[in-house]
């Protein structure tokens with residue numbers, strides 16, 4: 360199966376449980392969700408005129424919504440050609456779960472990689488059972504509650520972007536029907552805002568949740 364890839368790069372996972380782990384990022388193109396504060400808006404549209412060659416996306420360009428078709432095998436070849444050594448792959452976007460990720464994640468896992476998906480929970484999560492799924496729930500967005508519930512039940516980690524108390528209340532409501540006993544819950548301040556960070560720290564301490572700050576943004580890395 361072909362997947363539209365916006366960029367591939369090797370860096371340090373900056374968010375969530377795997378913060379600090381060297382990782383290969385595969386950013387898929389396309390997201391219909393439309394979060395106002397999204398830090399990757401260039402990935403929203405999959406425009407035919409922005410299609411480029413497969414080689415061109417094996418590097419970062421955070422400004423343009425360019426994309427190229429790749430399969431699991433062409434990506435493995437690209438990792439090898441670039442000399443990438445990380446053993447953890449992060450599939451993000453855009454919204455990676457727009458696509459059925461079963462084939463892609465199976466190819467990666469059979470090649471010996473540990474795989475993580477970053478998703479908004481607005482589409483069914485279709486992937487290999489060994490994948491670490493991070494759901495960053497987008498409440499009242501396209502997709503509806505049934506889908507979000509499926510995604511949250513599959514989640515290994517729930518990483519909620521927050522700015523105000525209202526976001527905490529929304530998360531509490533969302534988690535009422537979810538068994539979170541085997542899940543890590545993280546709060547991630549939106550856009551490194553000081554007030555959001557203070558609130559996230561305060562709530563994490565009182566609930567025994569984890570703080571996820573976007574460390575790559577503090578480090579000025581991809």
Ligand SMILES: C[S@@+](CC[C@H](N)C(=O)[O-])C[C@H]1O[C@@H](n2cnc3c(N)ncnc32)[C@H](O)[C@@H]1O
Pocket residue numbers: 390396397398399451452453454455477478479480494495518520547548549550551573
């Ligand atoms: C760009 S999204 C792509 C994956 C998927 N669409 C999602 O929303 O989870 C990757 C992660 O970045 C988070 N994110 C996006 N913009 C952010 C911002 N301005 N501040 C904090 N987190 C942000 C998302 O909530 C998500 O956890």
Ligand SMILES: Nc1nc2[nH]cc(C(=O)O)c2c(=O)[nH]1
Pocket residue numbers: 370371372373374399451452477575580581
């Ligand atoms: N270093 C780094 N860590 C990340 N964790 C999640 C990211 C994402 O955009 O999904 C991201 C990213 O873009 N860079």
Ligand code: SF4
Pocket residue numbers: 390391392393394397398399400452453454479497
């Ligand atoms: S779901 Fe993810 S990629 Fe899509 S707009 Fe929201 S944060 Fe951005």
Ligand SMILES: [Mg+2]
Pocket residue numbers: 398399
């Ligand atoms: Mg990012």
